[in-house]
Amino acid sequence: MRQVEIFNLTKSYPNPYGETFRAVVDFNLNIEKGEFVGLIGHSGCGKSTVLTMLAGLNEISDGGIIVGDSEITGAGPDRAVVFQSPCLMPWMTAFGNVMLGVNNVYPHATKAQRKQIAEYALCAVGLADSMNKRPTEMSGGMQQRVGIARAIALKPTVLLLDEPFGRLDSLTRMELQDVILEILDREKITTVLVSHDVDEVVFLCDRVVMMTNGPAATIGEILSIDFERPRERTSMMKDPLYYQCLDHLLSYLTERAHLRTDPRIHDSSNLLGFTGAKVETAK
Amino acid sequence: MSAKYTILKGIDIAGLNFLSPVVRLATGEEPAKQMKEIGRLIVIPTLAFLAFFWLWAVVAPKHRTKSGEVPTPSVVWDARAGIWRFHNYETAKQDGFLLQGKERETELARATARIAEVGMLEKIARQQLTAAREASTVKFDTTVAPAKNAYDTLREISRESRKGRTAALKAEAATLNTATEEARLAFLQKLRDTQARTEIDKLELAKLKDRYEEAQEITFPEVKDATRANTVLAEEKQFLVKYIDMLGKDSRELKLAAAKTKLKETRTSFLTATEGDLYRLGSGIIKNEKFIKTTASSKYAKPWTLPKQIVRSLLCVFAGFLLASAIAIPIGILCGLSATFMAAMTPFIALFKPVSPLVWLPIIMIIIGGFMPDPENNAFLMFFDKVPFIKNYKIDPMFLSSAVTVALCSLWATLVNTALGVGAVDKDHMNVARVLRLGFWSRLFKIVIPTALPLIFAGLRISLGVGWMVLVAAEILSTSEGIGKFVNDMYTNGSSESFAQMFVVVFIVGIIGMLLDRIMVVFQRLVSFDSAVPAG
Ligand SMILES: Nc1ncnc2c1ncn2[C@@H]1O[C@H](COP(=O)(O)OP(=O)(O)OP(=O)(O)O)[C@@H](O)[C@H]1O
Ligand SMILES: [Mg+2]
Numbered sequence: 001m002r003q004v005e006i007f008n009l010t011k012s013y014p015n016p017y018g019e020t021f022r023a024v025v026d027f028n029l030n031i032e033k034g035e036f037v038g039l040i041g042h043s044g045c046g047k048s049t050v051l052t053m054l055a056g057l058n059e060i061s062d063g064g065i066i067v068g069d070s071e072i073t074g075a076g077p078d079r080a081v082v083f084q085s086p087c088l089m090p091w092m093t094a095f096g097n098v099m100l101g102v103n104n105v106y107p108h109a110t111k112a113q114r115k116q117i118a119e120y121a122l123c124a125v126g127l128a129d130s131m132n133k134r135p136t137e138m139s140g141g142m143q144q145r146v147g148i149a150r151a152i153a154l155k156p157t158v159l160l161l162d163e164p165f166g167r168l169d170s171l172t173r174m175e176l177q178d179v180i181l182e183i184l185d186r187e188k189i190t191t192v193l194v195s196h197d198v199d200e201v202v203f204l205c206d207r208v209v210m211m212t213n214g215p216a217a218t219i220g221e222i223l224s225i226d227f228e229r230p231r232e233r234t235s236m237m238k239d240p241l242y243y244q245c246l247d248h249l250l251s252y253l254t255e256r257a258h259l260r261t262d263p264r265i266h267d268s269s270n271l272l273g274f275t276g277a278k279v280e281t282a283k
Numbered sequence: 284m285s286a287k288y289t290i291l292k293g294i295d296i297a298g299l300n301f302l303s304p305v306v307r308l309a310t311g312e313e314p315a316k317q318m319k320e321i322g323r324l325i326v327i328p329t330l331a332f333l334a335f336f337w338l339w340a341v342v343a344p345k346h347r348t349k350s351g352e353v354p355t356p357s358v359v360w361d362a363r364a365g366i367w368r369f370h371n372y373e374t375a376k377q378d379g380f381l382l383q384g385k386e387r388e389t390e391l392a393r394a395t396a397r398i399a400e401v402g403m404l405e406k407i408a409r410q411q412l413t414a415a416r417e418a419s420t421v422k423f424d425t426t427v428a429p430a431k432n433a434y435d436t437l438r439e440i441s442r443e444s445r446k447g448r449t450a451a452l453k454a455e456a457a458t459l460n461t462a463t464e465e466a467r468l469a470f471l472q473k474l475r476d477t478q479a480r481t482e483i484d485k486l487e488l489a490k491l492k493d494r495y496e497e498a499q500e501i502t503f504p505e506v507k508d509a510t511r512a513n514t515v516l517a518e519e520k521q522f523l524v525k526y527i528d529m530l531g532k533d534s535r536e537l538k539l540a541a542a543k544t545k546l547k548e549t550r551t552s553f554l555t556a557t558e559g560d561l562y563r564l565g566s567g568i569i570k571n572e573k574f575i576k577t578t579a580s581s582k583y584a585k586p587w588t589l590p591k592q593i594v595r596s597l598l599c600v601f602a603g604f605l606l607a608s609a610i611a612i613p614i615g616i617l618c619g620l621s622a623t624f625m626a627a628m629t630p631f632i633a634l635f636k637p638v639s640p641l642v643w644l645p646i647i648m649i650i651i652g653g654f655m656p657d658p659e660n661n662a663f664l665m666f667f668d669k670v671p672f673i674k675n676y677k678i679d680p681m682f683l684s685s686a687v688t689v690a691l692c693s694l695w696a697t698l699v700n701t702a703l704g705v706g707a708v709d710k711d712h713m714n715v716a717r718v719l720r721l722g723f724w725s726r727l728f729k730i731v732i733p734t735a736l737p738l739i740f741a742g743l744r745i746s747l748g749v750g751w752m753v754l755v756a757a758e759i760l761s762t763s764e765g766i767g768k769f770v771n772d773m774y775t776n777g778s779s780e781s782f783a784q785m786f787v788v789v790f791i792v793g794i795i796g797m798l799l800d801r802i803m804v805v806f807q808r809l810v811s812f813d814s815a816v817p818a819g
């Protein structure tokens with residue numbers, strides 16, 4: 001079942017001289033219900049732009065986005081976002097930060113029910129013991145966990161992650177990747193992850209969307225990662241397919257990201273790596 | 284957390300950073316470093332203060348004014364005691380007037396015993412004063428008289444010799460009719476020398492004159508001290524005389540008792556009186572009953588003393604500050620939220636912010652006067668007469684005018700800071716609010732105001748400081764009872780004692796202002812989530 005449909009999505013920013021700067025052009029993508037889609041590309045290509053438009057935080061210049069069965073018009077709790085920085089309210093505890101959204105999204109639930117939802121979300125990210133801590137008393141990793149808890153407590157139809165682990169050290173990042181996987185295996189929420197860490201997207205995603213370089217960035221290739229769920233890091237890392245996928249993504253980023261072709265679809269049957277693969281030149 | 288860190292945290296929040304090396308030293312943490320810190324934060328400031336006092340003590344007496352010389356620190360310290368004595372005497376009278384029965388009698392006995400004692404002390408003090416005066420005359424004669432003699436003698440001598448020289452030169456000039464050019468030039472030189480000599484004499488004379496005047500100016504600390512001791516005792520005696528009256532024949536209890544006896548007598552005569560006296564006695568009874576009623580609730584009309592004036596000033600500044608906050612915070616929030624509203628407010632802020640309280644006050648006095656043509660029977664003012672505590676401080680139009688002036692001058696800092704704080708809301712937090720679809724009020728109370736709170740408090744802190752400064756000026760101008768009124772009274776009084784009391788006010792105003800600022804710093808720190816607030 002199709003959950004998200006992005007068609008001809010275009011974003012142009014006005015520059016200070018009155019001309020328009022086209023950051024993203026003709027971005028077309030369909031996302032299935034429960035699917036985990038990764039979005040990678042070089043810095044500045046427009047990944048965040050696409051994601052914020054999907055979140056409704058950034059105006060759409062042309063094209064449109066349909067979530068469920070209606071076109072989006074603005075931000076809303078059905079599309080929860082986890083930002084790169086945790087964006088917690090420093091004057092509220094972890095619990096308070098989660099409750100802020102819960103109170104608003106479940107206005108008809110009783111107080112006890114709302115409390116239960118928030119506590120459940122915090123337990124899911126492993127913060128059962130730190131609910132009453134303030135952000136200033138928490139490490140960056142813990143703060144990001146609160147950010148994730150705040151998002152999943154909203155029971156969103158789509159979960160949007162914009163480099164949520166970008167500022168964390170690699171150990172914490174792996175921990176949080178496991179946390180996310182665990183939650184998604186249970187809740188089956190449609191998810192879009194922006195990242196420039198190829199390991200991360202291969203490990204987490206069902207499909208990886210590779211964006212061409214900006215300006216006027218669009219989709220270059222799409223790669224399906226054919227691993228079963230639930231996934232387990234160590235066994236995945238023993239599989240040669242894992243490295244072939246990594247190679248494909250890296251070779252895209254280093255060799256093909258500047259090319260303008262129609263989007264190419266790849267899966268385990270037609271992977272391109274650093275070696276052996278012939279690349280067609282641009283039209 | 285250990286007790287030590289709790290204490291250190293408290294010190295940090297209160298902004299009393301100079302205490303933290305003391306605490307650290309007491310717990311033996313890096314003694315050398317702490318000693319250095321103590322030197323910087325405690326010893327140096329203390330030394331600076333001592334240097335200031337020393338300079339003050341040296342420089343002040345050099346300047347004479349119509350209210351005597353500028354008071355030195357010790358004179359100011361005595362003036363403080365004088366203010367306090369006056370307050371205590373007046374409070375004692377107020378309380379004494381209401382004492383009853385046994386208590387009144389013991390207090391009366393105590394006061395009577397004390398007055399005898401004071402009489403004795405006064406006698407001694409007077410003797411000491413006489414002795415000091417005599418000693419000072421002797422000293423005066425031994426220092427001033429010789430200086431005067433020396434001056435007078437030299438003046439006489441130099442005048443005589445000048446006369447002689449002039450005469451000699453004139454005589455010589457008469458002989459020069461036929462003299463050669465050389466002889467004439469030699470004479471001119473002689474003339475020059477003589478005049479130079481006169482100049483030297485003049486300088487010498489001026490030196491002696493200075494010495495003489497200096498000797499005259501020597502003040503005699505013994506005489507001063509003795510005079511002061513006398514004054515203090517005289518003051519106490521004067522108080523005790525009045526106090527004994529209030530405990531005795533003028534006390535409310537005795538007055539009431541006398542009136543009641545009289546009432547009883549008149550009543551008895553009234554009941555048996557004949558027609559001629561009936562009218563007179565009857566109205567006498569009614570008059571007496573009225574008198575008893577008023578006396579029963581009468582109080583000693585205590586004059587305003589500085590401590591009470593300080594409390595009234597504090598009430599006034601808080602009234603103004605609350606008014607300012609009530610206006611500035613909501614408007615500031617609106618300014619921060621809406622650029623349009625900000626644009627509308629900017630000209631007002633720019634225009635009214637620089638206006639001096641001295642301009643606002645008369646205008647406001649007239650406006651408030653217009654609202655309260657009859658302050659004695661004004662419902663709004665009468666409301667305050669029922670509020671406990673506040674009713675003792677006579678809320679009148681002057682008080683309201685001063686408070687409104689304080690508000691008008693101090694609200695700008697809070698307004699501008701609130702607008703800044705609200706405008707500085709994190710864009711990411713706003714995005715979170717959009718995703719969560721928070722309504723206007725939750726955005727306001729859960730995100731906007733908490734973000735702006737540290738800056739709002741920074742503004743309030745400035746406002747309170749400005750308000751306190753403005754208040755004294757406003758009170759001086761409006762003669763509203765308070766610190767300003769005290770200064771004004773002292774200024775009008777013009778004695779050297781009241782001159783010194785004005786200096787006391789400088790310190791009182793300074794210390795209270797400092798305490799108010801400290802309190803605001805604590806609040807400001809409590810609402811700040813991360814960054815430290817500068818304590819200065
Ligand atoms: N508000 C804006 N106004 C003008 N140009 C913008 C604005 N936001 C982004 N851009 C431009 O749009 C392009 C895409 O930016 P975007 O933030 O989406 O990149 P990104 O892929 O998320 O990069 P990164 O990986 O560094 O986060 C960039 O060239 C950027 O300069
Ligand atoms: Mg980005």
